[in-house]
Amino acid sequence: MGGFGQYVLDAQGEGILEPDRAAWARWFETADRSLARDTVGGAEVSTAFVGIDHRFGGAGPPLLWETRIFGGPRDGYQTRHATRAEALDGHRKAVELARSAAPGAAVTPGAGSASAEGA
DSSP states (O other): OOSSOBEEEOTTSOEEEOOOHHHHHHHHHHOOOEEEEEEETTEEEEEEEOSBOTTTTOSSSOOOEEEEEESSTTTTOEEEESSHHHHHHHHHHHHHHHHHHSTTOOEEEOTTOTTTTTO
C-alpha cells in the first residue's frame, strides 16, 4: 500500500487508493480538494478531501475528508468523514453549529458549498 494510505479522487469525487506515492504527490499538488466552503458571520466552515487516511490504521473505512470551523465561537471545531456524502452532511452540520453559536449570523455560501447545493 505505499505506507500511509494515500488516496486520490475519482471522476465521481470519491476517494480511491493510490498505491504509487509519487503519483499521489503529483496529483495532490494540483488537485482541487475543496468540497464545500461557507462563511457564517465571522467564521469560515470548510470541508476538503485530505488525501490521507486519518484513521491511521484503526478499524473502519478510511477517513478522507475533514470539516473545520475557522474563527467565531466554534473556532477549532473539526470532524472527519469516510465518504463524500458523509462529508457534505458533516459540512451542513458544522454550518448549523457555527450558526447556533452566532445567532442571527448570515450564511454566505462559497463555491461548491453545501448551502449552494441545497442545504
